[in-house]
Amino acid sequence: MTDVCWIDEALTAARPQALGALLRYFRDLDTAEEAFQEACLRALKNWPVNGPPRDPAAWLILVGRNIAIDEKRRQKRHEPLPAEELVSDLEDAEASLVERLDSTHYRDDLLRLLFVCCHPELPATQQIALALRLVSGLSVKEIARAFLVSEAAMEQRITRAKRRVAAAEVPFETPGAVERAERVAAVAAMIYLLFNEGYSASGGTVHVRVPLCEEAIRLARLLLRLFPGEPEIIGLTALLLLQHARAPARLDADGAIILLEDQDRGRWNRVLIAEGLALIDKALRHRRPGAYQVQAAIAGVHAHAARSEDTDWNEIDQLYAALERLQPSPVVTLNRAVAAGKVRGPAAALAMIEPLAAPLAGYFHFFGVKGALLMQLGRGDEARVAFDRAIALANTTAEAAHIRSHIDRLIKDSEARGGRKVSA
């Protein structure tokens, strides 16, 4: 085979499972990572000659384990184990090899690997960086580029995160049902954070970072393969697919934000939408609603509307009400107010968000929504104050520019009406 990029893809796909198993054997992240790295190097030499193994993950686990054990023995001046070439030359070696791997560990190995990245002591950005490094196998350079920080700073961030994880007790026992459910929830939250980091960047000049979104979707699919009957994981995957489907329409050629209602819906990714909607249907059959499912359903209502004026805002309002019950938060109420504003008018929406002023005093979107509602009510001066506050709180230049365009419109409208000028 002339093209060796299939090896890279196979190694990336096998990475979570192989690294997860090696972590279980050696109970040490560094040893597991080194063993996996070494096994990959051997794969690059071996696979082009012998062809791909039937089960790449099993091959990498066995070879990685041999390398690490061999290394330990060498340190004790013992005889080395036979090389993996001898193993993989045997016709049926892989079959017995697969059997030797304890497949019942598969799910918990992967979950553990994902879970060590979500240690509660780690701040969210470190959790995400660690997951991208360990599970996705992105290089430090790639992660640094995604977060718009220097390679040295990211290297330090990941090293620090690893040290903290190593110092904490990594749970190696097979988890019980309750513990497993808690781990799944923690991992789901981390994946959601990773997606949000890509979807609405927390800083800098780039507003959407597609590779982070794609990586989050890959991890969600991975988690869903482990727990195919878990409606919230189905919901999470659906949510990410539906949100990501809009990515091609969210920014204009200059990188300016295009609001949902102004987006060219022809540019939404119909393949991702179809899959997301199919997953929602599937999750609903379980009749165990949860926050991810409801958020996915909201995204689904938008996806169903061919034009923005076809949006069923009443349905969205009700779904947000359900989300408020499942996961009460001022941000959810703020979002509900936007839907309520479409159904019951801007005055009702403004009344809904009034109590949120204190908890959301530092939240960009609160002032963006407040300003827009005031603008609709013709209260230009108050709108201007809210928009000024929003600009001060904007996380990216695209967010700030978007609000500035509202202010420009206010000024223009006010001049057109010949009324009292909004001070520029």
Add this chain to the structure above:
Amino acid sequence: MLYAILCYHDEAEVCGWPQEKDDAVIAKRRVVTNELAAKGKLGPVVRLMPTNAASTVRSGPEPLVVDGPFAETKEQLLGLYIVDCATQEEAVETARRMGRDESGKFEVRPIRYFAPGSGAT
């Protein structure tokens, strides 16, 4: 004779492809299917959503619906082509050309019965 060319691959790998790679694979295969279509030898072409979107109905006195298929299988059926070939050799050659430089597998299976359906698209 009609043949089904069934596409098997590790869906974790295929779902991880960036869009450009996905487009490139489809474009490469389309070279082959366009030739077949021009000769009137191409039947339906199907690409399936990932198995995560699937449910399995286990038959029995009281059929059981489960989420699945489960993760243990290494390769999943991701799509299929129906082609009209004179010989099995020709069908295999078609699959060989479609899959050049890819890492999945094609199963070439003669079709026993084929109904074109009622026009669902």
